[in-house]
Amino acid sequence: MFDLKEHSHTRLNILTGDWILVSPHRMKRPWQGQVEDLSKDNRPIYDSKCYLCPGNKRSDGSVNPEYNDSYVFTNDFSALLIDTPKGGVDEERLLVASSESGICKVICFSPCHDLTLPQMGIDAIEKVIKVWQTEFTEISLNSSIKYIQIFENKGEIMGCSNPHPHGQIWSSSSVPLEVSKETFQQKKYFEKYGKSLLLSYIELEIKKQERIVLENEHFVALVPFWAVWPYETMIVSKRHVPDITQFTPGERKSFAIILKQLTSKYDNLFEMSFPYSAGMHQRPVNDGEHPEWHWHMHFYPPLLRSATVKKFMVGYEMLANPQRDITAENAAEKLKSLSDVHYSEQKI
């Protein structure tokens, strides 16, 4: 008899429409390949060589203010620039390109060089969320912007080149690939059932409890059924809101709490600062109504077995299909079992 816990299968990602491959029996595979360096994480509260610390000089010559909470500035090496000339290329529909403009910003989460989100207080995290809200509103005033991607790369293994707690916002003049896919799937469902796809989904997950990691009045954190990264999770608002600006003060606080708890669980998993790329998906802007859109936040962490052994998304994954060994249910059980208090705060 076919059993999800034992047999290879594919699972449908309802947000993108893509399928992923799960090989549960493969969890026993030994590992003799590359292991990551465990970089010691004894950072000072202020680092004179850090270009994100208050009062320090950045590469473009400007000087950071002596900020107290968060600090936002335009990325000195923006991948997207607002004044990009419009234009394109189209040779026989074989060579096709189109100009893309946008704005890339950096948000320092805290003036303290030695912190990460789970080590910050709820109040401080709430202030970061307020900045995300303000930025979303302000950036969308620029009518050439169609999508605002808020994200964080945490850890060297995730291409983060500075350990100072910070995230980024890249906004673009067209809707990016992943967001287009999620728009399409959510719209299809919304038009058919008059209800948010993710609302139906989390209702089912709350009933099942199998993949729920955390839950409070306004949010759930779960390992999605179709997760591809070993400890991938998603935070979903219980209310169907299209973007972060719609959060009430109560929701903002609940979001801060679940963010701190989830990232603390992550750090507790291998008792180290857990690397990930995380980011919110929300409605496109300056692009008509998007009643189908339901705000959510993805966490894509690369580690698999330990602090030093990651999952490689390589040959088969790049050429054919994303693949995982440990099941979503297994990962959820593990994350659920961990304390939601950061290990550094547990030790007396």
Place this chain on the structure above:
Amino acid sequence: MFDLKEHSHTRLNILTGDWILVSPHRMKRPWQGQVEDLSKDNRPIYDSKCYLCPGNKRSDGSVNPEYNDSYVFTNDFSALLIDTPKGGVDEERLLVASSESGICKVICFSPCHDLTLPQMGIDAIEKVIKVWQTEFTEISLNSSIKYIQIFENKGEIMGCSNPHPHGQIWSSSSVPLEVSKETFQQKKYFEKYGKSLLLSYIELEIKKQERIVLENEHFVALVPFWAVWPYETMIVSKRHVPDITQFTPGERKSFAIILKQLTSKYDNLFEMSFPYSAGMHQRPVNDGEHPEWHWHMHFYPPLLRSATVKKFMVGYEMLANPQRDITAENAAEKLKSLSDVHYSEQKI
């Protein structure tokens, strides 16, 4: 005026229908983040602890024969197994899964532990190609198999856990995601023009020469217009053949030559054994006629600036859109300028 060489833009991948983001002005970005270990590459010709060397014991207890050329066996930790029971899950189209069976094989390219493809002779590479042909034919005799993915992960950074020269073949009972996308796009074109999409594409590229890296009687190697990895390339057959079994002996030899030349250029780029994931895309099997399919081989190498600094496909790339800094044209120019003779064979 909009200029591909200077301004941010998106490019269409005609094989998948997806768009990628290019930020040419961002090539000057300094790097202060993670650098890779340069593992010394002084391997012995035979390693008693290698489970791929001739005569050695594998983890399942079996012993490798004293093979002389290539050696193929079933992966001891296969992600797909042929006897997986059929079945699935479908709860309200929200939790959807489907059983997947298949066969995973390993191909040792050579008995010599210390070689890689570019260091092998043309004759030896031709023998590997023959094995790929035979395996394709034999695996497709199993009517439950719908697709045969031939690939190689090279280098620790690409999740390769054993430096002994080897590749893999994963075949599955359904057509994987990337292959489905390429089938769709090729079919659309073929039905409209009665001609292979890739044939039209390489004709245009040969005319332009801008992205061509190597060319011989039967194949071209080029940096595709929509490449996402810094030094990504693709080998395309000049003749429209759906799969590798169709190659004539002459084509097989030309393929061996271009494979050796391209991988030699790669190694010459940073004078080190250049890591990549590479693999062929070809027609699905046991799935009706696929006259649209045009055989090709992708190379996805992660390195960006040097032997130790790679491109990170992280936050924005995972959540929004694949992104690159160096342009396809720049990468092609660089690869073209390098010798196609491996640096180890140049030194006298």
